[in-house]
Amino acid sequence: MTRAIKIAPSILASDFAAFGAECEAIEAQGCDWVHIDVMDGHFVPNLTFGPPMCAALRPHIKTVMDVHLMIAPVDPYIDAFAKAGADIITAHVEAGPHIHRTLQAIRGAGCKAGLALNPGTPAEAAAPLLDDLDLICVMTVNPGFGGQKFIHSQLDKIKALRAMIGDRPVEIEIDGGVTAETAPLCSAAGADVLVAGSAVFKGGSVSNPAPYGENIRKIRAAAENARAAA
Ligand code: DX5
Ligand code: ZN
Numbered sequence: 001m002t003r004a005i006k007i008a009p010s011i012l013a014s015d016f017a018a019f020g021a022e023c024e025a026i027e028a029q030g031c032d033w034v035h036i037d038v039m040d041g042h043f044v045p046n047l048t049f050g051p052p053m054c055a056a057l058r059p060h061i062k063t064v065m066d067v068h069l070m071i072a073p074v075d076p077y078i079d080a081f082a083k084a085g086a087d088i089i090t091a092h093v094e095a096g097p098h099i100h101r102t103l104q105a106i107r108g109a110g111c112k113a114g115l116a117l118n119p120g121t122p123a124e125a126a127a128p129l130l131d132d133l134d135l136i137c138v139m140t141v142n143p144g145f146g147g148q149k150f151i152h153s154q155l156d157k158i159k160a161l162r163a164m165i166g167d168r169p170v171e172i173e174i175d176g177g178v179t180a181e182t183a184p185l186c187s188a189a190g191a192d193v194l195v196a197g198s199a200v201f202k203g204g205s206v207s208n209p210a211p212y213g214e215n216i217r218k219i220r221a222a223a224e225n226a227r228a229a230a
Contacts, residue, residue, distance in 0.1 A: 007032050008032060020059075020060040033193065065086050066086075066087065092118065134170060159189045178196040
């Protein structure tokens, strides 16, 4: 598998009245994946959108639709998100008692399976599941809102996961508070995919998308340099 750094902007920080155009704009500006934050007002204290929104966005996304489910329960909605065109479906280990079954169901629906860990959850929670997942999402903020501050204590967790994964084809994704300042810490610790909301969308808009590209390049360069030096 390729270990090139990937940048996945979270549309949570984009213009909610223009999601389709925002997805096209960030792809034209060089992002690798599009990260979609699904929140249920129950597992996390915020509400966003569900499968119909993902289906509506699918024709506007040529890269990878990376769907982060911050919902509980997860299992009843897996097929709907798969049918909506998700390439990756990530579920939280904290979202229910049967995460192994959930990961199997995601793969069974034809998607890549991601496992998200809240900041209070240790790396060891992923250990029994490493052969049943394609991605581990390390939350570097408490999920629910964009624009929060990066929690530095999660860097040790990233390192522990990188060691635990060994040569398995599993990517480590970082979600929350990623900026050009924190991205290098993540890539040096072993991260592959960097989700960034505020840091990608700041300063730009659908009618002025160039800042998106500048922000993406800045984050990518900082992360790649730190990885090369690590
Ligand atoms: C938080 C979400 C993140 C968030 C990232 O619950 O999962 O994807 O939108 O936003 P920033 O990059 O602004 O922290
Ligand atoms: Zn997310």
